[in-house]
Amino acid sequence: MVTDARGTPLGVALSGANRHDSRMLAQTLDAVPPIRSGKRGRPRRRPGKLHADKAHDHRRCRRECRERGITPRIARRGIESSECLGRHRWVVERTLAWLARFRRLTVRYERRADIHLAFTTLACALVCLNQIRRFC
Numbered sequence: 452m453v454t455d456a457r458g459t460p461l462g463v464a465l466s467g468a469n470r471h472d473s474r475m476l477a478q479t480l481d482a483v484p485p486i487r488s489g490k491r492g493r494p495r496r497r498p499g500k501l502h503a504d505k506a507h508d509h510r511r512c513r514r515e516c517r518e519r520g521i522t523p524r525i526a527r528r529g530i531e532s533s534e535c536l537g538r539h540r541w542v543v544e545r546t547l548a549w550l551a552r553f554r555r556l557t558v559r560y561e562r563r564a565d566i567h568l569a570f571t572t573l574a575c576a577l578v579c580l581n582q583i584r585r586f587c
Contacts, residue, residue, distance in 0.1 A: 453479055453498070458546040459582055460575040461498070465568050473507045477515045500524055502539035549578050 453462040462482035466475050480501075485494035500522040503512070508528045516523040524539075551557050553574045561567045 452543060452546065453483055453501075454543050454546050455498070456542065457582065457586075458542045458549070459579055460546055460550075463568075463571055463575060465564060465571065471506070473509055473512050476503075476507060476512050480515070480519055480521065497521055504540060546578065549581075550574050553577075 452460060452464075454460055462479055462484070464475050464479040464482050466478075480497055483497050487494050497519050498521060501516055501524060503523070503525045505526045505528045507523075507525050513523045513525065550571070553570070555570055556567075556574055559567060561570070
C-alpha cells in the first residue's frame with residue numbers, strides 16, 4: 452500500500468501471503484492513479500519520495516523508485532536504526548489499522564483475487580471519505 456503523509460491510500464496491490472513485500476514495490480507504485488494539480492502539462496502520477504522499511508533495502512527497489520522519478524528513503528539493513536523511520540512508518544500502519552476495521556478484509560473469505568481487490572478498493576474509498584469529512 453502507498454499512502455500520502457496523512458494516511459490517505461493512494462495505491463494498493465494484492466499478492467499472496469507468502470510473497471515478499473519488496474517484490475511488489477513496482478506493481479504498488481504503478482497502482483497510484485494520476486493526480487491533477489491544476490497546473491499545465493501531464494498529471495503527476497507518483498509521490499516525490501518514498502519512505503520504506505528495511506525489507507525494501509535492495510538495489511532493485513532503489514532502481515525501481517528512481518526509474519519512476521521517486522526519491523527512495525529506505526532504511527539500510529545493519530547500518531541505520533528503524534527508530535528514525537518510525538516517524539513516517541506509523542502513518543502506513545495506521546491506515547492498515549483503518550482497513551482492519553473491515554472484517555471482510557481481515558479474514559479473506561473470497562477465493563477470487565478480483566473480488567478481494569474490489570472490497571479492498573471499496574474500503575480505501577471509505578477511508579478517503581472519512582478523511583474528507585474530518586478535514587473539511
